[in-house]
Amino acid sequence: AQSVTQPDIHITVSEGASLELRCNYSYGATPYLFWYVQSPGQGLQLLLKYFSGDTLVQGIKGFEAEFKRSQSSFNLRKPSVHWSDAAEYFCAVGPISNFGNEKLTFGTGTRLTIIP
């Protein structure tokens, strides 16, 4: 069965500092991988996704993620965080052969706090 692990429940960084959020997955084949962001009181919004090609994926809001097959990881990075990046971040994995999203598995999330 597929699974997603986000080992950090809560991360605090200073505004302007770099950020890396960790995501490890378990899946038997090449998966689809996603990062979603949830601002307080809001639904989830897609940041970026990977399913093939270049292993470094660019997303919205200046975020990027790198797929490392050997480490089963898909870590999210941003060079310089802004106060508006404070939110909860979810990694998700799904089978590449599925045209719908009913097989998507979400991680438990990492809450990001930004300090001035």
Place this chain on the structure above:
Amino acid sequence: NAGVTQTPKFQVLKTGQSMTLQCAQDMNHNSMYWYRQDPGMGLRLIYYSASEGTTDKGEVPNGYNVSRLNKREFSLRLESAAPSQTSVYFCASSSQGVPGNTIYFGEGSWLTVV
């Protein structure tokens, strides 16, 4: 540009009461979903509808029913609410036939069962 709209935003129910969460999308998507979000559990799929006229169980369907009223609307019903159903509920939609298609989420419905 509404996207996915769900109502109500907040609701308090007594144990045993019933209620329906309404959801509508204006993106002409075929697939719609209901998730629940609980602390430390991430999002878990309750039910989904791959297309108009079809519904299927997700990971945690017990205690819920759904209706895909038409292509736009997908409702979630709690027939006899229990405290374990206190959660934040998200409706979502996506197109079909495109690998890795994006899921679009509503803003959530906060449900408390006392």
